[in-house]
Amino acid sequence: MALNRTKIIDIFANGELIGTKVSVKGWVRSRRGNKFIQFIALNDGSTIHNLQIVVNLEQFDDETLRPITTGASLHVEGTLVASQGKGQSVEVQAESIEVYGTADPETYPLQKKGHTLEFLREKAHLRMRTNTFGAVFRIRHHLAFAVHKFFNDRGFFYLNTPLITSSDAEGAGEMFQVTTLNVKMPPRDERGSIDYSKDFFGKRTSLTVSGQLEGELGATSLGLIYTFGPTFRAEKSNTPRHLAEFWMIEPEMAFYEIEDNMDLAEEFIKYCVSYALEHCRDDIEFLNKMYDNTLIERLEHVVKEQFVRLTYTEGIDILVNSGKKFEFPVKWGVDLQSEHERYLVEQHFKRPVILTDYPKEIKAFYMKQNDDGKTVRAMDVLFPQIGEIIGGSQREESYNKLMARIEELHIPMKDMWWYLETRKFGTVPHSGFGLGFERLVLFVTGMANIRDVIAFPRTPGNAEY
Ligand code: 4AD
Numbered sequence: 001m002a003l004n005r006t007k008i009i010d011i012f013a014n015g016e017l018i019g020t021k022v023s024v025k026g027w028v029r030s031r032r033g034n035k036f037i038q039f040i041a042l043n044d045g046s047t048i049h050n051l052q053i054v055v056n057l058e059q060f061d062d063e064t065l066r067p068i069t070t071g072a073s074l075h076v077e078g079t080l081v082a083s084q085g086k087g088q089s090v091e092v093q094a095e096s097i098e099v100y101g102t103a104d105p106e107t108y109p110l111q112k113k114g115h116t117l118e119f120l121r122e123k124a125h126l127r128m129r130t131n132t133f134g135a136v137f138r139i140r141h142h143l144a145f146a147v148h149k150f151f152n153d154r155g156f157f158y159l160n161t162p163l164i165t166s167s168d169a170e171g172a173g174e175m176f177q178v179t180t181l182n183v184k185m186p187p188r189d190e191r192g193s194i195d196y197s198k199d200f201f202g203k204r205t206s207l208t209v210s211g212q213l214e215g216e217l218g219a220t221s222l223g224l225i226y227t228f229g230p231t232f233r234a235e236k237s238n239t240p241r242h243l244a245e246f247w248m249i250e251p252e253m254a255f256y257e258i259e260d261n262m263d264l265a266e267e268f269i270k271y272c273v274s275y276a277l278e279h280c281r282d283d284i285e286f287l288n289k290m291y292d293n294t295l296i297e298r299l300e301h302v303v304k305e306q307f308v309r310l311t312y313t314e315g316i317d318i319l320v321n322s323g324k325k326f327e328f329p330v331k332w333g334v335d336l337q338s339e340h341e342r343y344l345v346e347q348h349f350k351r352p353v354i355l356t357d358y359p360k361e362i363k364a365f366y367m368k369q370n371d372d373g374k375t376v377r378a379m380d381v382l383f384p385q386i387g388e389i390i391g392g393s394q395r396e397e398s399y400n401k402l403m404a405r406i407e408e409l410h411i412p413m414k415d416m417w418w419y420l421e422t423r424k425f426g427t428v429p430h431s432g433f434g435l436g437f438e439r440l441v442l443f444v445t446g447m448a449n450i451r452d453v454i455a456f457p458r459t460p461g462n463a464e465y
């Protein structure tokens, strides 16, 4: 009877396997040794740790061993024994080796170790085979699972909002258009404009920038909902923190005021970070050792510390009085740049900050207006290394105030009728926020560039894979 394959993570976890015959499958990370004995480091993606395969050359001919180079894929059967060497607890004494596929050392891009992250970005189709990216994408998975667990455990319902939409939720207008019209010769109306009534949906559509507006429909029906899906922004921000396609988690809660919203955001982020610390220990330790030896300390710090809460106006005062020269000068009314956010978090308070009550001009139309007539009940959560990780607010629940703001901003009303009905029929105080999933993964992995925490990044000029 054929032996069932055991994943390498289970080989290390299960002491009872010692002394038994095992079957393992994976990719060669390295091979070394001498005329008598060879050691193959095998990795199957299930863990950062390689399994050492010991090959006694009395039992294998050259023909079998020649194609076993870095990157080749193997099926090995042999006895699992306690290791005699340093650096691993167990090893497999090979009895049979089958080569599934070779990887020509002359052309295999990952033949050598120590490639830069920039080089590996050009090899996105293979980079998940490296230790670094294996660690990052295992952590990413566990964080996604933690997100669902957090909300499910608290009675939130997972709502899937549309990716193709005819509304611009954030009012910023930086959207990717979706069309089946002939772009060379689109149909025109009498005035010569493109006739979108002939388009697939009978109107002009784009990829969504946020699921929030539909999320509000869910929250004002089901009470507590969250979305977790891709969002698209055609902004030309070519920075280490922006993607044109990123994943966002957007909880929306009926009967939540801004304070409840802040409490939830803080609890949520702390939960995700602790979950990763608990379930991705080996991978985080690897990244801590290889890239940034303050990573674990920073993660533990965030879980332990209470986030500072202050208003935008207080934040501006601190920045103005800091005496620091910023690239973008600060005064009341400006949108904060990542350098300002990071100053507050890293230099001034030395812990995460939740800034509230921003000027209404720099925030979206749906935020609840304060009585001062100048600010809205917005909240941004600011993190070390990252800057803004969460953006959210209490929502304007008054039909009249919301309408006034929509008119002030000349937002086309006919597209918003369905949203306004939440305020017309049984309106309630409600709040929500959006967490950029890749920014969370950036923080937890300590990676410096957002392109390194999503498998196939989409940025201006880049959609190769
Ligand atoms: O602050 P934003 O634009 O807020 C919204 O979209 C609201 N509708 C959220 C809500 O209240 N439901 O985006 C939310 C978060 C940001 O804080 C940031 O973490 C992330 O999404 N984000 C991006 N991440 C990667 N690349 C981009 N281009 C991003 N733009 C925003």
Ligand code: MG
Pocket: 388, 390, 391
């Ligand atoms: Mg924002």
